[in-house]
Amino acid sequence: MTACSSEPAAPRDVQIKFRSDKIVLRRDPGISWQGIVVEDGLISVQVGGTWVRINSDRSVAHERDxxxxxxxxxxxxxxxxxxxxxxxxxxxxxxxxxxxxxxxxxxxxxxxxxxxx
Missing domain, CATH: 2.20.220 (Glycosyl hydrolase fold)
Structure with missing residues (x-):
């Protein structure tokens, strides 16, 4: 499923994938988020090429370079x-x-x- 951008001046497509074990959102590169993955016990967000993972135990991981x-x-x-x-x-x-x-x-x-x- 692909949705249209809510910013007509700078359109960026968004992809939404529903899987049995996770939900994945992706959109074209820009100044804000580019990917979000929601899984059991884990949420991951990609911003500017950096992944931040938030676990259900309240621990956070940041991956860059x-x-x-x-x-x-x-x-x-x-x-x-x-x-x-x-x-x-x-x-x-x-x-x-x-x-x-x-x-x-x-x-x-x-x-x-x-x-x-």
Whole structure:
């Protein structure tokens, strides 16, 4: 099913797909959303080439340029790229960072910083 744009000056087609396990909306690229997928326990929205996923457990994932950022339901934040993995706990007490060559962490019981070789 394809619907017409509600913006006559800048028409953009919208596709709506109904599947047994999800609903998919897509529209031509522009300045706002380009895709929405609604599944059991998950809503994903694409804006400007970036996907944001909202899970039923209140966790959120953001994917852009090969990197992922996660906000867990307890408030912890994780960032993963090809160069680094970083984490901060939801209460801000623990921090860690891993690269291909180093590991560093701050925890309640102390600080760790070392080479991975």
């Amino acid at each position: 090969g990197g992922m950022t996660y906000v867990e339901s307890d408030g912890a934040v994780l960032k993963k790229t090809e160069f680094v993995e970083a984490m901060i706990s939801g209460d801000g007490v623990e921090l860690s960072r891993q690269t291909p060559t180093t590991i560093a962490a701050i925890r309640e019981d102390g600080v760790l910083a070392k080479s991975r070789d």
